[in-house]
Amino acid sequence: MTPIITAFERSPDGGKGLARDTRVRWALEEVGQPYEVRLVSFHAMKAPxxxxxxxxxxxxxxxxxDLVLFETGAIILHIAERHAGLLPNDGNARARAITWMFAALNTVEPPILELSTAKFQEGDKPWAQERLPLIMDRIRHRLDQLSARLGDADWLDGAFSAGDLLMVSVLLRLRPSGLLDAFPKLVAYVARGEARPAYQQAFAAQLAVFTGKSSAG
Structure with a gap:
């Protein structure tokens, strides 16, 4: 069976590739797995x-x-384990790549999401202006640590892996804030991820939904 993923019928990011289905599309493109997309409205997302x-x-x-999965990280791990191309063959390197998947979602992304919440959902609160600098400091601290770990390497641990796929996807969420600009090694790292043909295909597919074109994978 060709896998079927769900995506926003009308993505709130305006086709900028930030919706989480782009991450899954990217993983499927990396391993060369065709897929189908079922678009869902915000109303349908809350339906039984x-x-x-x-x-x-x-x-x-x-x-x-007969397999149904949710949570982007779990879906990408499943894809990576089922198909070659996103996890190393060596057992230790494989474990490290999975560790970077968790690091992207559990360590780096939370303060970035907190920044979005503080700006767009809590921006009118009286304490918002005091809270924002604290969140941005936490993000800068994580970026400083990540940049130091990456160093001059192209990818986080040898060859490109699912860990890089998720880390690049997470860092892309920072682009509107400008916070990433102070870390040139991470800027170059994200650019390498975006330059991958599989990412380009995934981005185009997500953008096509917003522009009303075909969204087939």
Whole structure:
């Protein structure tokens, strides 16, 4: 069965590749796995049919035969374990790549998401202007640590892996804030990720949804 993923019918990011289905699209493109997309509206995301796939009413979901998955990291790990190209063959290197997947989602992304929440959902609160600098300091601290670990390497641990795919995806969320600009090694790292043909295909597919063109993978 060709995998089916769900995506926003109308992505709130305006087709900028920040919606999480882009991450899954990228992984599928990297391993050369065709896929289909079922677009869901915000209303449909809260309906029983979608909640049976994703109990929290979010996207993306992943369906393959009798397997249904949700949570982007879990979906990408499944893809990486089932297909060659996103995890090393060596056991230790494989474990390290998975560690970087968790680091991207559990260590680097949370303060970045907190920044978005503080700006766009809590910006009118009386304490918002005091809180924002604290969040940005936490983000800069993480970026400083990540930049030091990356050094002059192209990727986080040898060859490109699912860890890099998720880390680049997370860092892309910082572009509107300008915070990433102070870390040239990370800027170059993100640019390398964006330059990969598989990313270009995934980005184009997500953008096509916003522009009303075909979204098939």
């Amino acid at each position: 049919a979608h909640l049976s796939l994703q109990p929290f009413g979010q996207i993306p979901t992943y369906e393959e035969d």
